[in-house]
Each structure stands twice: as C-alpha cells, then as structure tokens.
Amino acid sequence: MSSILIDKDILLDCLGITQENTSNSLKLIEFCKREDIKAWVSEHSVSEVCRVIAGSKNIKEFFNKLKDLLEIFGVLSLNKDNIFSAISRLDTDYWVSIQYEVAKQAGIKYIVTNSPHSYGGDSQNPEVLTPEAFMERVKEEEAGSIPPLDLKPELHQFWDEAQKGLGRVIFSTSFILGDTVKRFEEEFAKYCGVEHCIGVASGSDALLISLMAIDVGPEDAVITTPYTFFATAGSIARLFALPVFVDIDSATYNIDPNGIEKLIKESCYWDGEALWIESPDVRTSPLNPRYFPKRRRVKAIIPVHLFGQTADMERIMEIAKRYNLYVIEDAAQAHGAECWMVGSGPKRVGSIGHLGCFSFFPTKNLGGWGDGGAVTTNDPELAEKIRILRVHGSSPKYYHRFVGINSRLDAIQASVLLAKLPHLDTWIDKRQRVARRYMDLLSLNGRVQLPEVAGYVARHVWNQFVIRIKGDGKRDQVQKRLKERGIGTGIYYPLPLHLQECFSYLGYKEGDFPNSERASRETLALPMFPELREWEQEKISRELGEVL
Ligand SMILES: Cc1ncc(COP(=O)(O)O)c(C=O)c1O
Known part of the structure; x- marks a missing residue:
C-alpha cells in the first residue's frame, strides 16, 4: 500500500470548514503519517476547496491551514487527454470522473472519501473507500505482497520540483545538454566532492567513455572483478582490451586487493614504467578475431563499490600508484558512499580514483526516469576529453578531434535528477x-x-x-x-x-x-x-x- 487519493470532503473536514466527519478525517491523516502512506489530492480538489474558502469569513486562517495540509499531501493534475476522457464518461458526474482519472493516471489503487455513494456503485478500479474501510484494508493488505523495490512512495516528495523542472525543459525546447544538464553536473560534482562531472547517457557509457579517455585499446589490459554487472567488463572488451579478473573478498563482495597483489606478483611483470601481462590467445573473441598481441599493458583497475559499500580504496590507490595504473571507480551502485582514506578522512566515491562512473538507472539510489549516467573527475584534461568524446569527439562542432560516441545525459533526465538530488x-x-x-x-x-x-x-x-x-x-x-x-x-x-x-x-x-x-x-x-x-x-x- 503506497499511496491514496483523498477526496475534497476530507480536506474540508480537516480544515474545519465542514464538520460532519471531522474525527474520521483527522484519524485518516494521522494513520497515513504513522503508516507512511502517501496521500495525494487532485488539483481540482484544491481549487474547489479554495473556492469554498474564498466564500468564507475566515479566509486567512483557512488558507494557512490549507497550506499546512498541502505540506503533507502531494498535488496531482491531469493532462488534456485525461480531462477529455473524464468529460466523455457521460454516465458519471464530471467531478467524480476527474477523481477517477487522476487516480488512474498516477496508478493509485484507492480513493478515500466520507461520501463513497457520490462515486456511484461502479468503483472497482480504483476502489472508493471510507477512511474506516481504508484503514481496515491496510491491515488486510499487510498480509499481501512486498516488492523488492517500490519507487512510488518517494514520488510525492519531489513531484512538485520535478514537474517544474520538466516544464522548464519542455517549454524551453532545449532537450540536448543546455542549462539543465549543466546545472545538474555542477550540483552532482559538488555532492561527490569533485571539480568536474560530465553527464552521459548511461552508467555503461560512463565506463566506456572513461576507458576511451585514457586511451584503452587492443594493446591494453584492465583489472576488475568478475562479480559485478556485465557493463563493468563489457566496456573493456568493447574496446578490444583484455579484461583481467581478480576474485572478490567473500565478506564484502568487492575486489580483493590481496588478489590484485597476487596477480601482479605471479602473472605480470614491471619494467620500471609499465606493468605487462601475458595475453591469452584471443583469436576466438567475437569482437577482435584478428587481433591477439602476446603481451598487453595493464593500464587500469576498475573496482566496483558493490551493493552500496565502497571497495578498499586506500589499498587499491596505493597499488595503482606503485604500478602507474589508472583507477576508474564503478560507483553505479554507490552514490554518496564514503571510504576512510589515510590523511584525508572519509572520501566520497567518484572523488578517490582518477575517474568515477555513475549510473542513474531507475533502481539506483539516485535514479532518473529512464537511462542516465555521469563521469566525475578532478583532472581537468580528462574532463575536457570526456566532454568531447560524448559528442562524437567533436570540438568545435563538426570538427572531430577523436572518434567519439553519441552519449549525453538527457535534459529531461537531468531535470528529474535535480529534483531528486536534495x-x-x-x-x-x-x-x-x-x-x-x-x-x-x-x-x-x-x-x-x-x-x-x-x-x-x-x-x-x-x-x-x-x-x-x-x-x-x-x-x-x-x-x-x-x-x-x-x-x-x-x-x-x-x-x-x-x-x-x-x-x-x-x-x-x-x-x-x-x-x-x-x-x-x-x-x-x-x-x-x-x-x-x-x-x-x-x-x-x-x-x-x-x-x-
Ligand atoms: C555495478 C554496475 N556497473 C555499471 C552499470 C551500468 O549502468 P547502466 O545500467 O546505467 O548502463 C550498473 C547498472 O546496473 C551497475 O550496477
């Protein structure tokens, strides 16, 4: 049970304008607060209530009370199609149709009102219940199902801001990069404690572009973990480089620095400037059937901060420094996670390695309403190169310094992320x-x-x-x-x-x-x-x- 739509009669009761069912209505509000149930009202209800307030003697007092109530409730409005659809239901009262449409549009299962009879008998979807019946239903539903992830209960916390932001993007018609993306990049860089953030199309692209920025190619190898989402290693193979796996620590599920040391000691050699590894015969690779150098330069480590817990970055950074390796953090699952670093205290992921890669896939702790990603760095040259790589390697436009790709964070996604970040x-x-x-x-x-x-x-x-x-x-x-x-x-x-x-x-x-x-x-x-x-x-x- 994540959210309900509240009828205007309950609003009027809570304000003390009507008093027939005040105690029931107030009980409902307390119940929602206690049980963490998100209550929404339609914009139409708010207008109706405002009209009643405007005709009363205590305009100021009622408006202040309404403002307080709207701090608790989310407000939903209808798009044109839903309004037409409400109008076309000739068998029902227009007001009632609007409530149904609002609830349906937002995927809300219950409308709660003190006068369910006014909704007619046909109230299967969404269902119309009195406050008492609704509270009973919640108890029954406690025996129901629990999803692995439910994004609905948090929606109303940023809905107003998201609507404003989306409206700004849509009416500016600036859909590609532009001010909204720039603003998100600045805010997210601040959040991570880094100088630069570059928005890209997904977490997978963040990894791919980061590897491109440090010129990883067929002559190279990159160390990472085999216990991660596919993109971590897929991005390495996509560039015809060699993924070299190191096992995880069984307690944390993150790459084991002892395993990296062991790999270097047993399978690599250090020539004073670079680390090399023998390459297996990769003629059967589906990606590079003709290319199989006998040895490859180990260029980077990609530790993954799996499940929201940082990898052992102190040790990994020390190994990387010793062998002249880049560190690309895969922080797709760890926005805001921090690792203790000797000399600097807790540091946020994305600010520790040379590059940090984030995903804004909807299931992530900071997720958009579609795909999105970002790269963070304190290195101005890498930042500049990544900005160029995400627009086909062109700078200025139509003059291509590198062979890049098309991978930009959508302005629509950036506006949602800006609303969610606080x-x-x-x-x-x-x-x-x-x-x-x-x-x-x-x-x-x-x-x-x-x-x-x-x-x-x-x-x-x-x-x-x-x-x-x-x-x-x-x-x-x-x-x-x-x-x-x-x-x-x-x-x-x-x-x-x-x-x-x-x-x-x-x-x-x-x-x-x-x-x-x-x-x-x-x-x-x-x-x-x-x-x-x-x-x-x-x-x-x-x-x-x-x-x-
Ligand atoms: C550890 C890890 N790396 C990379 C990615 C790729 O991110 P995206 O799905 O945004 O491409 C994910 C996303 O699932 C992930 O969990």
Missing part, C-alpha cells in the same frame, strides 16, 4: 535505518549470513541488502518459497562474468574465482528501499525464518 541524503539515512532493522531482526536467525560492513567503509549507502544462504540449491529454493508468500527478492548475480559464454575466449574455467562463484550461488537481495516499513521487514524476517 533528497538523496535523507533517502540514504532511511536505507541505513532499514539495514539496521534487518540486522536486528535477522541476527536471531542463525541460518542466514548477514552483510558485513568493512572497517574502511565510512558510509554504506545500501543500494541492496544482500544475505547469504548456504547449502546446495538452498538459496534458489528460499527465493521460490518467498515468492509464493508474496515477497520479491533479487539475485545479483547468478553467473560470474568469467563463466559467461561471451567471455569463454578469455580461457577462464570454473574454480578460478571460488569466492565469486560461491557468492553467485548463495546470495539473495531482500527488498530494500527507503520507505520499506517496519511491519514489512518483520513479515520478511518471519517468512524467511519459516522457509529456511
């Missing part, structure tokens, strides 16, 4: 609260291994809450049983990258990275989002106890 820290705090509650609830369950927060992590931002369930096939069984009980979970990731079909040309085999392989078999991501409620977590914990 809420990010509050949402991270809420995610931390959810994580603490899980830790308390699940610590009693000896069969579940809880996530571990490493000592070097100054701020975990909990993009995912991932538990481990040991035993052959047990994790998949548990996921299936939870699904039957209405609890959605996720598996990140079921097959590590070194065992993916498209990377078979690299010559890795099962057993090469045991920690990643075990994680792929044992990990399960529980529902995690800022507005996940206490009773939902209690239910998840209870059900998990029963199905294990």
